[in-house]
Amino acid sequence: MAHLYPVLLCGGSGTRLWPLSRKSFPKQFVTLGEGETLFQAAARRLSGPDVRPPVIVTNADFRFIVTEQLAEAGIPAGAVLIEPSARNTAPAILAAVQYLAARDPQALLLVMPSDQVVPDSAAFSEAVRAGLPAAEAGRIVTFGIRPTRPETGYGWLELAHAPEGATPAPVPLRRFVEKPDAARAAALLADGHYLWNAGIFLFSVETALKAFEAHAPAMLAPVRQALEEAASDLDFLRLAPEPWQKAEDISIDYAIMERSDNLDVVPFGGDWSDLGDWASVMREGEADAANVVAHGPVTAIDCADSLLRSEAEGLELVGIGLKDMLVVAMPDAVLVADRSRSQEVKQAVTALKARGARQAEHFPRDHRPWGWFETLALGERFQVKRIVVHPGAALSLQSHYHRSEHWVVVSGTARVTIDGTPQLLTENQSVYIPLGAVHRMENPGKVPMVLIEVQTGTYLGEDDIIRYEDVYARGQGAKG
Amino acid sequence: MAHLYPVLLCGGSGTRLWPLSRKSFPKQFVTLGEGETLFQAAARRLSGPDVRPPVIVTNADFRFIVTEQLAEAGIPAGAVLIEPSARNTAPAILAAVQYLAARDPQALLLVMPSDQVVPDSAAFSEAVRAGLPAAEAGRIVTFGIRPTRPETGYGWLELAHAPEGATPAPVPLRRFVEKPDAARAAALLADGHYLWNAGIFLFSVETALKAFEAHAPAMLAPVRQALEEAASDLDFLRLAPEPWQKAEDISIDYAIMERSDNLDVVPFGGDWSDLGDWASVMREGEADAANVVAHGPVTAIDCADSLLRSEAEGLELVGIGLKDMLVVAMPDAVLVADRSRSQEVKQAVTALKARGARQAEHFPRDHRPWGWFETLALGERFQVKRIVVHPGAALSLQSHYHRSEHWVVVSGTARVTIDGTPQLLTENQSVYIPLGAVHRMENPGKVPMVLIEVQTGTYLGEDDIIRYEDVYARGQGAKG
Structure with missing residues (x-):
């Protein structure tokens, strides 16, 4: 039986979902619909007798939110590693790899962001298990989402050949494709060899260590030292700041994935979203006949193709004659944006921060x-x-x-x-x-x-x- | 010297300026810009040695707001008459007429709504004084606003001849014109014989009593009885409910003005607005180069021709890519409407009320x-x-x-x-x-x-x- 460890990365700040997501309490910890937070759902996503408690990599600010949310959901944590500073995904993943290598040499890591939506956990687990033999055989397995539209907001994966049949099975990766423009995205969608890059990876500790040795050898020593000198603090392992500082600030894609030639892709046909902006939240929501997605106490009069969210019970939101609008109302902050401009929420938050508005990063x-x-x-x-x-x-x-x-x-x-x-x-x-x-x-x-x-x-x-x-x-x- | 009494009508509910104006505390009592409320500004509008303390006609719910706002502004009240129920403007004005007739037979009444914006009080006072001789001679003087656009939201006044010269002087009224459609409004604007009806009247008690005797004689007895049986309660005169009920529920326009042939119009060229909806509030506001009118902590990114109001210091409002939008944000209620749909706010409030939302009529x-x-x-x-x-x-x-x-x-x-x-x-x-x-x-x-x-x-x-x-x-x- 495999030793399958979910590794959850949750240091992100989710700025583009402001005002519901703010730096001090970002979207992975927020309840967007009913029930669980994205982080809780991610921690619970993979289940089965071969699944071990998740390893969380987060920062000091979020450490108590992480333990609180895990406790609330009744999920035991394998380990909570605290990054002393944000160094992007490569050092964070390497820390999890080295941590597990020292404790379970047979560990397989399923590395995933903690802020995605994957409604069908069973189908997702099935896809992961379809990748297990390849991962055990020394491949780096990634997961490609079957595209449903010419999306320009995601990176894509080019497969060596089109996926065969409905059952998920690994296909060798030919290359990573950067976020395309609209025309290119349409071509990728039509072609059939391309899937969306979900940023989820499955590999053994041995494969991972070999990959870092081959492509990012300078990172090994500082991250190992940060682990060896880590301070145990309550339920947390605080990586040592000084060696950590020496690890290169780089993403796993640039450091390892794009330089490796042993990648397989398992296609995933289920619903998936990275909830990267309010337009994608709207896409995931339940729309009425006029394509209005409402949440909370909302009165929509003659609106169409719009997202109307009131995030508080005592806050009445009224929309009249809206078309292609995104409205998110909270008692201390309100966003009203044209639907095509949802990426610019990030700039708005920067502007708020420059003005010294507490709401830029903090909740009441x-x-x-x-x-x-x-x-x-x-x-x-x-x-x-x-x-x-x-x-x-x-x-x-x-x-x-x-x-x-x-x-x-x-x-x-x-x-x-x-x-x-x-x-x-x-x-x-x-x-x-x-x-x-x-x-x-x-x-x-x-x-x-x-x-x-x-x-x-x-x-x-x-x-x-x-x-x-x-x-x-x-x-x-x-x-x- | 004339005995000039401002008579302020303030029983309105200002529903179309929801959520800032609500039935329990409507727009006349709200600060829309800086400084005074519309009611306070109206109570102070007319000044001079011939001006007596204002007579206020309001309802029981607003009585303490009225006295509080007068006290805050340092304006003594001549009288505060409380209507036991809303019977439209004719009985309200008749009550003020009869109240003053019993106390000062030489009284001249300047009857005005308490929710209008007239920035230039001096020019307004000048226009009123231009009407005094006519009012003293037994005419009913009304005030016509020189139109600046083909407005379909107002009634118009047709003059017997075009106003002569810049100095305000009375011109006989030919007739009242109901709210026109767009083509008709454009024709009225081009013609030069037409002014907007501001709903402001100047007349002596004698003229008023004669007019009621001629055109609405059935109203005289019940309103007189309501006054005679009125209860003095603190600073208020509570009209007696039973006789009051018998007074016809009708506007001064229908009951008296449209049936009278002794009306003069004094043209008024100053800025004026009835602030009837958010589009007109936007028109009165200070716009930036992109015609964005902002109020409170607002961040507008690439917006144009829009009103963005945050009504609380601790409420950040962000607009991105908005065009022709009206946004009014409060901690317990948010309105987002297409600019051409501002009249429909009224329906939205009705819908909220039907849903039992406290915000329909009440503030926190x-x-x-x-x-x-x-x-x-x-x-x-x-x-x-x-x-x-x-x-x-x-x-x-x-x-x-x-x-x-x-x-x-x-x-x-x-x-x-x-x-x-x-x-x-x-x-x-x-x-x-x-x-x-x-x-x-x-x-x-x-x-x-x-x-x-x-x-x-x-x-x-x-x-x-x-x-x-x-x-x-x-x-x-x-x-x-």
């Missing part, structure tokens, strides 16, 4: 290791926050120079310690934290604890914080 | 006689509100069956009475109101008092309220 909810908080109201000398603390989690022991706080527990149980004296508070109980008092908040219970905090003072910034102890090893003035 | 902020409140967060068994109480104002003495409340004062001073015991709370102090306790909140200070209320309980509806005393004379279970 700030996710922290212990849970999350959001500002409900901000006045001249006061701020009201909702704070949600996970069961068993604790905020740092801290004090503030410029504000006092009232805490009212509205759900669950809090253990609050003020100047050394602990007390338990439950629903409908409150406590006052005077300015300067050393205090800590914990959730000793089994359900999330929800607390309303009313701050008053002259300065209410997150950086007015003196930390005395922190189970999450954060420093002075660092937020939350 | 609920205005009450004592101030306002808004829900900041609503959970399974808790609710967080911001409550703002005017200086000197008091909430009713009340208790609740299903919730207890924590109050934290964050600005100003509160006098809180719980089960008969009063206490003063200032910034950063809090108090707990147990379930069932009889309590009252007052602002004894000189500045607004801001308080955060955290409610917990099984039922958190506004109608869980037992009222023991209320300075605003509201009943059991009535909100707030």
Whole structure:
């Protein structure tokens, strides 16, 4: 039986799905339709007795989102590797390869992005298994999506021969084709030798190491050193920053794939999308007779060929006479774009960032290791926050120079310690934290604890914080 | 010297400017640009030694908004007449006429809507004064806006002859012209004998009473009785509902103006708009080189001929590639409409209302006689509100069956009475109101008092309220 390890890459920022996807909490972690997030769906995609717990490669900002979402979905993690900085896909994949090589020399890796949509998991698993013999025989297996339109937004794969029959079987790859223009895309679609490049790869650790030795040998030592010197921190393996810095910042395609001659392609005929922009989200959605794809509380009057999304229950979105429009409404940010311009959302986010708009990268909810908080109201000398603390989690022991706080527990149980004296508070109980008092908040219970905090003072910034102890090893003035 | 009384009609609901204008707080009370509301600007429009404090005709729902906005603008009210029910403009104007006739037989009334934009108050006052001699001589003077485009959304006025010279002077009216179609509007514009009907009238009480006697004699008795039996309530005169019901529900145009032959028109060449829909708001706004009118935090990328409004500081609106679009974004409601379809906003509001969407008619902020409140967060068994109480104002003495409340004062001073015991709370102090306790909140200070209320309980509806005393004379279970 094969030792099949899904390797999920989830360091992406999904800027083109702003405002639903933002750098601090990008699209792979967001629920786009009903139910699971894209990341959860990706972690669960491959199933069977030969499938091992997934290996996740992510960055420090997302580490708690990753563990929270895996826990929520009931998926055990094989390992969570933390990249100290973004170095593109080649070093990230090599780290997973070396990590597994040291633990399971028979490992086969299925490397995949964590932000794609593949509704038919069973068909996908079947395609993966069709590639297993080739991968075990030393081939690099990639997956090609049978194209349904002349797409200019994807790279394509040229096969040595057209796929035979409906059952997925590997076909040797002739070459990678860069994103084509419209005419070329139409020709590729008509030809029959071309599939879309899904960026999914299956290979053994041995094959992978050989490929890196042959095509990117300089990367081996620094990544190995980053692993050897990695710090174990809670459930995470933090790669060592200094050696990691020396690994070339390059994609797996340029570093390895385009230089290799042992690639096979397994065609995949199921539905697939990279959800690269709002136009593709619209394509994946359920359209009405006028080709309007609506989500949330939406009223569409005489609209056609448009996406209308309200991302909050309490936000009514009304469209009148719209044609080929993309509208995404959130309480703190609204995008209205011509459907043909969905790629330009990226530039809009850059413009917002240049203007210093918090919405460019952040949500009203700030996710922290212990849970999350959001500002409900901000006045001249006061701020009201909702704070949600996970069961068993604790905020740092801290004090503030410029504000006092009232805490009212509205759900669950809090253990609050003020100047050394602990007390338990439950629903409908409150406590006052005077300015300067050393205090800590914990959730000793089994359900999330929800607390309303009313701050008053002259300065209410997150950086007015003196930390005395922190189970999450954060420093002075660092937020939350 | 004339006794010139502005009479402001402000019972309108401004549905076509949804979501900024909603039935519970319509456009006349909203700040559309910077500074004053349309109502405040209308109340201040006419100035001079001959101008008396304005008489306001409004409904019960708006009465506190009216007094609050007048106080804020430092404008004394001559009288605030409350219509028990909406009976269109003829009974409303007749009530003002009879009210003034009983107090100042020399009164001249300048009747105007409270939701128009007239940027040049001085020019407007000049036009009004040009009509005074005619009004004093028994004519009904109306004001005609010099047309700048073939507008199909307004009624027009046909003059007996084209206006002579630049100085405004009355010209006899030949007839009223209903809203024309596009071809007819172009012909009217080209002709030179036609002006837009602004719905503004100047007449003496004597002239008005004669006109009602001649053309709507059945209305005189019920409206007089409604005034005679009116209840004085704080600063308001509440017309008696029963006789009021008997007054015909009809506009001043149909009841009087179109049947009269003593009308003069004073041409007005200044800028004017009724702000009837978002397209006209766009027309009044400041456009950039691409004819994009932006308001609030807006990022427009390659947009043209569009209105982009974000109505909240914390709400980023991004438009990409928009052409002829109207976008109005609020944290709880977003409108995106083709520019040619702005009249259909009314239908959209009807559709929202049919769906039971609170946003159809209400804002997150609920205005009450004592101030306002808004829900900041609503959970399974808790609710967080911001409550703002005017200086000197008091909430009713009340208790609740299903919730207890924590109050934290964050600005100003509160006098809180719980089960008969009063206490003063200032910034950063809090108090707990147990379930069932009889309590009252007052602002004894000189500045607004801001308080955060955290409610917990099984039922958190506004109608869980037992009222023991209320300075605003509201009943059991009535909100707030």
